[in-house]
Amino acid sequence: MDQQGDVLKVVEAGMLAGVRPTWTVAGCSLAIGFGMVPGEGAIAWLGHPLAMVLCCGFAVFEWLHARDAQASALSALGFARSGLAAAAALAAVATMAGVENVEVGPLEMASGGGGAALIATLRGTIRDRVKELAHDAASAWVARLEDGGFVLFATLLFVFPLLPLLVLIVFAIAAAIGFAFAMVADRAQRRVCGACGHRARAEAVRCPSCQRGLEPKAWLQPPPRMSAHVEALFAEPPKKESAT
């Protein structure tokens, strides 16, 4: 493969860390430890048996953590996830550069690390939206989708490096369009607090700005389709089957 394709492969290996940072580092650690990849320089310690065990332990922890709705809801971990993804991306970029024999510069590091941090932030916001709509029950399904995406991305990376980039571009466009629609819908549903003028969400019980109580409009006024359905249910008594 040409040099540009190898560089793309190196950068994409870094971006892979945005989905599952510890899995990426564990993969690098095992590859270096078992001698499949020349682990030299700053990443040589990843090939140490203790590092291999620790990396695999962290990977199992992340696998469990992604399925735990309560644990993954801690705010501090949101920032930690993006930072962890960026750090893991640097390890992945350095490891893949050893495989492809590519000289790694700041541009590769910045692209891989920045891409991983952005992917980690984006998947965090998508998880938030999914949990808002489908509550905690969706966490396990989101985690399964992410696992599948990681494995597919990692496989395609070696087989056809251009495809993961195209898939990511399509994914980013779709996410941008989806979030733009969500933003418009969110603004349309907000209502003005009578005391301070803050635009609070429809389901807010208190104004987040002045703490004054708000009438929860969303609870008392369900969507027209739903209220019409409920009224229809109460208005008409259940039809009895006519005796033949």
Next chain:
Amino acid sequence: MSGEVERDVSGEGDEAPGGPKRPAKGPRAARGPGAGLASAVALLVLLSMVAVWTRC
């Protein structure tokens, strides 16, 4: 409906003596769609730059 008890939905009756309480937050206040839009656009820009740089 007769006998209906009016619900206090405003939450004004349960304020602490020291002043209004802070709003009860869950484990994390969910990030709004603006954060998602910003990260999606930033990712798109970065991917486009990588695509141009690697001459895909």
